[in-house]
Amino acid sequence: MKRIVVFFLMMMGIAMAKGQDVLTLRKVVGVAEVNVTVAEGSAPQLPFQVWVTYDDGTAEWRTVRWMNALADVEREEADAKQTPRGTRYDVPGYVVGDNATSGGFPIVAHVEVTAPGSAAGHVVVAEPLPLNKVQLIGENRLTKNRDMDIDHLLSLDVRQQLYNYHDTYGLPTDGYPVADGWDSPTTKLKGHGSGHYMSALAMAYASCSDEAKRQQLLDRIRTMVDELRACQERTFVWSDSLGRYFEARDLAPEEELRQLGGKWSDFDRYKKDFRHYGYGYLNAIPAQHCALIEMYRAYNNEEWVWAPYYTVHKQLAGLIDIANFVADKEISAKALQIAKDMGLWVWNRLHYRTYVKKDGTAEERRQKPGNRYEMWNMYIAGEVGGMAEALARLSEMASDAAEKTHLLEAATYFNSPAFFDPLAQNVDAIRTRHANQHIPMVTGSLRINRANASIQSPDISSDYYYNVAQNFWSMVQGRYRYAMGGVGNGEMFRQPYTQMLSMATNNDPTLNETCCAYNLAKLTKDLNCYNPDDARLMDYYERVLYNQLVGSINQQEYAVLYQYAVGLNASKPWGNETPQSTCCGGTGAENHVKYQEAAYFANDETVWVALYLPTRAQWDAKGVTLVQECEWPAEKSTIRVAEGKGRFSMKLRVPYWATKDFDIRLNGKSLASEYQPCSYVEIPLRKWSKKDVVEVVMPYKRHLDFAPDKMEIDQRRTAYEPRWAAAVMEGPLVMAATGISTWEEATLKPGQNLAALNWVPDYNADRHITHYFRIDAPVEQNGNADTSVLKSLMQMAKNRMNAQQAWNELVVKVPEHAPWAEHGYKRMAEQYEVAQQVLKDEAEGKVGTELARRVDQTSAALNAALNTMRPGNLAEPEDLQPLTVLMEKLRGKDFRSMSQEERQAMRYAQMVTRYVNDGSGTMDMIKRAVSQLEPLVE
Structure with a gap:
């Protein structure tokens, strides 16, 4: 943002007076003007929240919806020929939740296009204190969840996690219980759960303070590592004819690859020839599974593949976590060696057998096997998890120069140009994609940036990998996240700014996949290393941790969540009792033994207190131990130096929800008379001792978190009068209400006594809970119809019709499925015709309130039709x-x-x-x- 100028406006704001516990209205009298500079060749990154001031003297952050989200508009903004340096233009937007117009309160972002900056790149400024150096303390919800997770991990039979490896490498399976869930012998995702199991064991070992349990965890880790190495060594096969070991590149030469089968009968045959998987291959399924994706085989568990490299990543991640967190040097060294050998198998296969071709049609791009542009752009089949992140981390850990180079090069092989290239230009390539397929790819991009890997790709700028991650994160915050921090619906991203529509039209009020929350938290933590002073990052981390992640484990008996309960009268669908049960069973096993991993960040001179958690943190570089004493969730926290002395500065986060009563005191003296929410306050460089006490006072206040769109239609296609919808928050906590079963009951009116509802923090909620409420406040009608939203929706519909028609005209159908599924496409086309008639009436001079109402209703219906469409490869x-x-x-x-x-x-x-x-x-x-x-x- 180039500069901020406050100007004064009259606008209605909605808030809640906690003392009176009633819903009240406030007028906004000031909104920050938005001025943005953007480098030529990119669309502008506009703020997802703006600071507004109310007539009672209070102020807060409010969410903004920008009107440049149409893909065609963003591409034009990012086109240097159409929008060259020196161009100035305005982007209209709305403060959502306001009723000055049907779209919200109108604001404008002033954009100036400048010359591209110097290629200096972005560097890491601080690192989190390691997981094994920060311990949760006390008796609270966090330690209870952690201990439940650890005890459950110890109850699992480690031999079951090894069954598939014995089966895949020709070893006896007697005494090894058959794997189940998504690791069962008849699922091609097998191995994913074993990888999560290893990560969870390592994180539990790092977080556990009970020495007897730590030893039990270590015993299981040792068993996994020893047995996996024994399996891997069965691939160390010398070839006299080749004069070297048989490698990944030798598996399935092209002629054989083109005929390679994917049925279970084929895999029964493949596992008899484990000697030719290639040197270092380590997976719970034969290596042909990875080769099949090179022929662009579709997601089909019975006939072809199920995310081949996704499972590889989980196992690499588990081994890397063991190498990082386990104190036993023999075990950690062996885990690292297994991971490196498998990482080099990946490099060997992709280096020699794959390539990138971006131009041409999909049919032309698939003429030759191994085009990574197509491979990683396939639904689920091309899901690779965090392969790039794991390989980049391995590169950092390797000591041999050639291995470092090869592993980092392998990480770049998981670039997805169809996804990354638009994101690097800040063009939204998120919409309609499988959510958890793509979030970890972005985390991988950021990890590659650490090594400045662009030097290996002269056509990629030094900012490319960082921009992919930063732009993605910012888009998610403004366009896709829900109040609890989660994203997605039915595992998919929908259209930008359609959270309420997506939620209300879903067949079941469980829609935010927990894996997505897990991976967004990881991405946020890693981004914070680059920008530790940007409090927006840890504000979001706090949101997703305190709500969805902590709230995703059952308090009665161990069970975790796949889809999170979001919506009207929702109940948390408990299950996923083992790491292998589902993908979210795997991430769920990890989530609750690593709550503290982003609590503190540090560099040579500064420690950032990013989260207010009851913790004991060792900062080895300074030789000090910090203790933070508080409840959880905390409205007050005390930080002391428990051991050692040191000279450093300390920065403490002022959350976005901080009230006028927020305060930070050093040895009893306030650091400031007032604090800016969503910022950090610094205690300058000083010498610290045990006598020093930092107190943080942060009382919660009730506020509303508005969705960017209105509640206007439900899953039965029942139309409602369009109303803004919001989640009720207490500080960082989403508050859910029980006993509500209809949208009529979930409608709040100004002046309503909120104490009449039964509120419970979402992390503690379970059955029949409602998170979003319609706010029944009238729109200030001026009698004129605003057709801008309708026209943008019609353009989106027209683009989809053009794409469908182009596919229909293909003689050879590549891809095999249409862009859009049949029934949703038909509904959209019908609503498009209705919209055409409404615009025709406007063109003929019809005006007034009735036309304005028709425009709003038609926009709602067309928006619903667009947002409930499915890609052509998905069933309806x-x-x-x-x-x-x-x-x-x-x-x-x-x-x-x-x-x-x-x-x-x-x-x-x-x-x-x-x-x-x-x-x-x-x-x-x-x-x-x-x-x-x-x-x-x-």
């Missing part, structure tokens, strides 16, 4: 009809009297139904479920 609820008929025929039968085959088929059918309704099921899943049920019904 209408496609479930043949499966539903079969399920109904069996449903009358007592489940207890069903045969084992019938129960398994019915469970699978129920799972497929959930997946399809949530928006992530595919047609092959429906076909498989139908094929299992048909013989039983007959």
Whole structure:
């Protein structure tokens, strides 16, 4: 932001007076003007929140919705030919939650395009104090969750995690329980859970203060490492004909690769030839699974693949975490060696057998196997998890120069140009993508930036990898996140600024995948290393940690969440009891043994107190131990130097939600008379001793977190009068209400007594909870219809119709599926025709309140149609009809009297139904479920 000028406006704001516990209205009298400079070749990064001042003298941050989110507009802004240096233009936007207009309170960002800056790059400023140097202390929700997680990990049979490896490498499986969940012998994601298990063990070891339990954790870690190395060594096979060891590049030469099968019968054959997986291959499934993606084989567990490199990443990450956190040098060294050997297998395979071709049609790009542009742009099949991050970390840990180079080069092989290139220009490439497929890729991009890997790619600027991450994070904050910090619906990103529409039209009020929260927290932590003074980062980290992550473990017995409960009358769908049960079972096993990993950041002279958690932190570089004493969640915290003496400065975060009563005192003296929310306050460089006491006073106050769009339609397509919607917050905590089952009950009116509702912090909530409420405040109608939103929606619809038509005209269908699924496309086309008629009426001179109402209603209907469309590779609820008929025929039968085959088929059918309704099921899943049920019904 170039500069900020405060100007005065009259605007209605909504807030809650906690003392009176009623919903009240306030007028905004000041809003910060937004002036932004942007380098030529990029779209501007506009603030996702602005500072507003109310007529009662209070002020707060409010969310902004910018009107340049249409893909065509962003591409034009990022095109140096269309928007060259020297250009000045305005981007309109709205402060959401305000009723000055139907879109909110109008504001403008003034943008100036400048010459590209020097290629200095971005560097790390501070690092988090390591996980094993920070301990949670006291008795509180955090330590209870941690201990429950540790005890559960110790209850699991380590031998079950090794079953697939024995099976894949020709070793006896006697005495090894068969793996289950998504690591079962009939799922091609097997190995992912074992990787998460290793990470969770390592993090639990780092976080556990009970020495007996630490020893038990270490015993399990040692077993995993020893057995995995024994499996890996079975690939160290010398070839006399090649004059070297058999390597990854030798597996499935091109002619063989083109014919390589992906059925289970094929994999039964592959695992008999483990000697030719290639030197260093370590995975719970034969190496052909990784090779198949080079032929662009689709996500299909029965016929082809299920995210081959995703599972590789989980296992690499587990081994790296062991190497970093386990004190036993023999174990940590062996874990690192296993990871390096597998990382070099990846380099060998991708270096010799793959390439990047960006130009041409999809058909042309796929003429030759191994085009990474296409491989990593495929739905789920191309999901690679954090491969780039893991390989970049391995490069940092390697001592051999050649290994360092190869591992870092391998990390860059997981660049996804179709996704990264637009993001590097701040063009939103997030919309409609699989959420958790892409978040870890961005974290990998940031890790590559640490090594300035662009020197290996002359066509990539030094800022490329950093910009991918920073731009992505900023877009998520403004356009996609929910109040609890989560993102996604049915595993997918939807359209920007459509959180309420996406939530309200979902078939089930569980929509934010917990893996996404896990990975966004990781990305935020890593970005904070570059910008530790930017409090927006740790404000978000606090939001997602205190709400979704802490709230994703059951307090009664160990169970975690896949999709998080968000919405009307939602209940948390507990399950995922093991790391291998699902992807979120895996991240769930890690989440609760690493709450403290971003509590403190430090460099040579400064420590940043980023989170107010009850902790004991060793800062080895300064020889001091800090103790932070507080409850959790905390409205007051005390920080002391418990051991040692040192000279350093300390920076403490002032959260975005801080009130006028927020205060920081050093030895009883306040540091300032007032504090700016969303900032850091510094205690300058000084010598610290045990006598020094820092007190942070941070009383919570109730406020609203507005969604960027209105609640105007529900899952039954029932239309509501458009109203802003918001989550009720107490400081950083989302407050959920129980006993609400309809949107009428979830509508708050100005002057309403909020004490009449039963509120509970979301992290502590469970059944039948509501998070968002319609705010029944009137729009200040001026009688004129604002068609700007409708026109932008129509342009989006037109672009989709053009893409669908272009695919229909292809003789050879590449990709194999249409851009958009049939039923949603039809609904969108119908609403587009209605919108055309409304604009025609406006062009003919019709004006007034009635036309304004029609414009709003038509915009809502078209927006709903657009946002509920699915990519052509995904099934729609209408496609479930043949499966539903079969399920109904069996449903009358007592489940207890069903045969084992019938129960398994019915469970699978129920799972497929959930997946399809949530928006992530595919047609092959429906076909498989139908094929299992048909013989039983007959």
